[in-house]
Each structure stands twice: as structure tokens, then as C-alpha cells.
Amino acid sequence: MSDENPYKKLKAPHLKKNIFETPEGYFGDLKEKITLGVVTEDERILGSEQLKKNIFDVPDGYFDKLNEKIISATKLTEEEGILGNEALKKNIYSTPENYFESLNSEILSKVKSETKVIPLYQTTWFRAVAAAVVLIMVALLSMPTKQLSESDLLSEVSDEAIINYLEERQAIEYELLSSVEGLDAILDNMILEETSSYSFALNENPELDYDFEYFDH
Amino acid sequence: MDDHQIVEGFKNPTTKNKAFSVLLDKYQQRIYWHVRKIIIDHDDTDDVVQDVFIKVFKNLDGFREASQLYTWIYRIATNEALTFLKKRQRKQAWSIDDISHDLENKLTSGSYIDGDEIQVKLQKAILTLPEKQKLVFNMKYFDDLKYEEISEIIGTSVGGLKANYHLAVKKIEEYLSED
Known part of the structure; x- marks a missing residue:
């Protein structure tokens, strides 16, 4: 019936008997050997207490200051570095005499004149100029298409030339607008709209992060 | 008020x-x-x-x-x-180089500037920094603004500002150590 239950044999007590042996007195010697090994290590040259003496020294009061040093070193490097020199913080720029006294009244007078003038430009001049610009652009755009297709025209012009043209035109627009008397205000207004819309946007949505266009690359 | x-x-x-x-x-x-x-x-x-x-x-x-x-x-x-x-x-x-060159000229030969050699050198060092580092450095070092305040002003995270400031300090220290 052993076929029916092959594991039954493993339950026989005599199978658990340890069949391995050691030489006589082995465990007694083992303890001694281990102890001896450790002791001899200590008793070699390096075991000498004299050698363990610390020959290095520190300046007086060094450890009292160490903590302080570490804390200050973890602060911004300016504290210890060249930039920690207070003289560097001196403002080297100056202004003409009484500059700030006159600045105040100058701004106030500009603010007063601007508040009266601006709406006029916004309503009449600005719209008239904008309309004229649109008309001229429409005329310019519609003319060449009668003779040649746009792609025919553009294929003859190098990319570089197009970029140069666009950059030049932008510069010319600025020049033109700023050189025409009275249009300064319009230009200012355009720039104002461009640059200050963030302040409104920010007020509406404080969480909005306005990105400056920086020079750095 | x-x-x-x-x-x-x-x-x-x-x-x-x-x-x-x-x-x-x-x-x-x-x-x-x-x-x-x-x-x-x-x-x-x-x-x-x-x-x-x-x-x-x-x-x-x-x-x-x-x-x-x-x-x-x-x-x-x-x-x-x-x-x-x-x-x-x-x-x-x-170009951007022209601009920094122009600003540096104004620093050395412009009017209403009165600083000793090292103080002017510091301003020159600042001019060599990229725009954002320059702004952060000026506002932190000279104006003593907090990172949170600078963050509101130039719209960069506080972490980004700290990184920019440290870079700026490092570059300036290097610049000032040169002869």
C-alpha cells in the first residue's frame, strides 16, 4: 500500500537522525581558536595603545566656532564671499541736483495733458490711420495676384531676403510712426496696449503667470 | 497713507x-x-x-x-x-552684445556715476549676466527684496529664482576674482 501514500515513509522517526559527525572535542577547540584569533590581532603592533593616540590638533576654541561656520556656510555664499563686502552695495549712480523734486511735478503735468489728449486720438486719428493701413494693404495684396501667383513670386525670393524684409519693415514702421508729429501718442498707445495688458490680465487672474520675453537664451 | x-x-x-x-x-x-x-x-x-x-x-x-x-x-x-x-x-x-557693450561704455564714461574700481567692476559683472539673473541679483542684493516678492514681479517660481540668484552670485564672484 506504500504506492498509495509515498510520503508516509518520511514520517518515520529514525529518518530525522543526524548522520554527520565532528572530530572529538571540536567544539571546545573552536571557541578557543576564535578567541585566540581576536586576541592575537590586538596583540600585534597596531594593538599598541600608544599608536592610537591622536596626534592631530585643532586651534583653540575651534569646535565652538565650527557649528557657527557650518550654519553660515549653508546660507548664501554672499555672506562669506567677495559680495559680502558692504562697500559693494554702495549706489554708484547719482542724479542731477534736485532731480527727484522736479520729477514729481513733471510726471503730474504729463499725466494731466495725456488724459485729455488720448481719447481724441483713440477715436479719430487712430481709427482713420488704421482704416487707411487696411485699405493700402488690401490694395497691395490684390494687385500682384492678377499677374502672378503668390508661390511663383515667393519662390524667386530667398528665405533670408524675406526675413530681412520683414525685419526692415518692422523697423521702418517704428521709425515712420515715431517720426510723424502727433502720432507719438498713437505709438505709445499701441505699445501700452501691448505691454500693459498683462496688468489687467493679472488683476483678473492673479494665478496667471505672465512671461517676460527675456534676452537670455 | x-x-x-x-x-x-x-x-x-x-x-x-x-x-x-x-x-x-x-x-x-x-x-x-x-x-x-x-x-x-x-x-x-x-x-x-x-x-x-x-x-x-x-x-x-x-x-x-x-x-x-x-x-x-x-x-x-x-x-x-x-x-x-x-x-x-x-x-x-x-545684437545683444552691442547692447551690453553700449551699457558698459556708459558705465565707464557716462555721467552721474561715482564709484571706486571694485564697485564699478561689480556693475560690469552684472551687465554680463543673462537678463533674468541680472534682475534677480539686483533685486535681491541691492534692494533686499524677498524671493516671493521678486516672484510676483518677474513671474518666475521661487525655486527658479533661487537657482538664478545662485548662478548670478557664482558668475559675479568669478568675474570679481579675475584681474
């Missing part, structure tokens, strides 16, 4: 001019020095500072105090100063 009172006073037509005058007295010098360190030249700075406060005047009605008044003004000033440099660069068809 604190900032909140200035803003409120400005919204009331009868106290508007008075409030704006107080605002000017309070901030014109801080803003002037902030812009001056970016533009270097006094006359150019004068133009920009006036534009800044005219813009403040035009937009203060819509200011809802989501940020502090002075960080808002700093923000406008920073933007105006950078726009000024960009406009000049475009007008003269200059």
Missing part, C-alpha cells in the same frame, strides 16, 4: 491727484534706482521712469490688489526697462 489707502484714494475723483502724488513720493526713487541699474544712463532712465508712472496712473483704476502695489509697479518698471532696451536694439539693428 499705506498702499491700500493710496489705491482707494485714487479711485475717488476728489482724492485721486492727492493719492497719486503720495504714490509718487513713496515710490519714484525706488523705481528710479531699479530702472537705472538696468539702463545705466540717467537720461534714458528718466524717460522710462516717467513712462512707468504714467502707465501706473492709467492703469491704477483697474488694480485690484491681487498683488502688492509696489510689486505691481516694479513689474511695470521692469517690463518698461526691458522694452526700452529691446526697442533701442531693434532701432539700431544691434
Whole structure:
């Protein structure tokens, strides 16, 4: 019936008997050997207490200051570095005499004149100029298409030339607008709209992060 | 008059001019020095500072105090100063190097500058920095603004600002150590 239950044999007590042996007195010697090994290590040259003496020294009061040093070193490097020199913080720029006294009244007078003038430009001049610009652009755009297709025209012009043209035109627009008397205000207004819309946007949505266009690359 | 009172006073037509005058007295010098360190030249700075406060005047009605008044003004000033440099660069068809070179010239030969050798050298070192590092360094080192405040002004995270500041300090220290 052993076929029916092959594991039954493993339950026989005599199978658990340890069949391995050691030489006589082995465990007694083992303890001694281990102890001896450790002791001899200590008793070699390096075991000498004299050698363990610390020959290095520190300046007086060094450890009292160490903590302080570490804390200050973890602060911004300016504290210890060249930039920690207070003289560097001196403002080297100056202004003409009484500059700030006159600045105040100058701004106030500009603010007063601007508040009266601006709406006029916004309503009449600005719209008239904008309309004229649109008309001229429409005329310019519609003319060449009668003779040649746009792609025919553009294929003859190098990319570089197009970029140069666009950059030049932008510069010319600025020049033109700023050189025409009275249009300064319009230009200012355009720039104002461009640059200050963030302040409104920010007020509406404080969480909005306005990105400056920086020079750095 | 604190900032909140200035803003409120400005919204009331009868106290508007008075409030704006107080605002000017309070901030014109801080803003002037902030812009001056970016533009270097006094006359150019004068133009920009006036534009800044005219813009403040035009937009203060819509200011809802989501940020502090002075960080808002700093923000406008920073933007105006950078726009000024960009406009000049475009007008003269200059490269970025030309701009820094021009600013450096103004630093050495311009009027209304009075510093010893090392102090001028520091300003030159600042001119070599990329725009953002320059701004952060000026506002932190000279103006003692907090990172949170600078963050409101130039719209970069505090972590990013710290990184920029450390880079700036490192570069400047290197520059100043050179002979």
C-alpha cells in the first residue's frame, strides 16, 4: 500500500537522525581558536595603545566656532564671499541736483495733458490711420495676384531676403510712426496696449503667470 | 497713507491727484534706482521712469490688489526697462552684445556715476549676466527684496529664482576674482 501514500515513509522517526559527525572535542577547540584569533590581532603592533593616540590638533576654541561656520556656510555664499563686502552695495549712480523734486511735478503735468489728449486720438486719428493701413494693404495684396501667383513670386525670393524684409519693415514702421508729429501718442498707445495688458490680465487672474520675453537664451 | 489707502484714494475723483502724488513720493526713487541699474544712463532712465508712472496712473483704476502695489509697479518698471532696451536694439539693428557693450561704455564714461574700481567692476559683472539673473541679483542684493516678492514681479517660481540668484552670485564672484 506504500504506492498509495509515498510520503508516509518520511514520517518515520529514525529518518530525522543526524548522520554527520565532528572530530572529538571540536567544539571546545573552536571557541578557543576564535578567541585566540581576536586576541592575537590586538596583540600585534597596531594593538599598541600608544599608536592610537591622536596626534592631530585643532586651534583653540575651534569646535565652538565650527557649528557657527557650518550654519553660515549653508546660507548664501554672499555672506562669506567677495559680495559680502558692504562697500559693494554702495549706489554708484547719482542724479542731477534736485532731480527727484522736479520729477514729481513733471510726471503730474504729463499725466494731466495725456488724459485729455488720448481719447481724441483713440477715436479719430487712430481709427482713420488704421482704416487707411487696411485699405493700402488690401490694395497691395490684390494687385500682384492678377499677374502672378503668390508661390511663383515667393519662390524667386530667398528665405533670408524675406526675413530681412520683414525685419526692415518692422523697423521702418517704428521709425515712420515715431517720426510723424502727433502720432507719438498713437505709438505709445499701441505699445501700452501691448505691454500693459498683462496688468489687467493679472488683476483678473492673479494665478496667471505672465512671461517676460527675456534676452537670455 | 499705506498702499491700500493710496489705491482707494485714487479711485475717488476728489482724492485721486492727492493719492497719486503720495504714490509718487513713496515710490519714484525706488523705481528710479531699479530702472537705472538696468539702463545705466540717467537720461534714458528718466524717460522710462516717467513712462512707468504714467502707465501706473492709467492703469491704477483697474488694480485690484491681487498683488502688492509696489510689486505691481516694479513689474511695470521692469517690463518698461526691458522694452526700452529691446526697442533701442531693434532701432539700431544691434545684437545683444552691442547692447551690453553700449551699457558698459556708459558705465565707464557716462555721467552721474561715482564709484571706486571694485564697485564699478561689480556693475560690469552684472551687465554680463543673462537678463533674468541680472534682475534677480539686483533685486535681491541691492534692494533686499524677498524671493516671493521678486516672484510676483518677474513671474518666475521661487525655486527658479533661487537657482538664478545662485548662478548670478557664482558668475559675479568669478568675474570679481579675475584681474
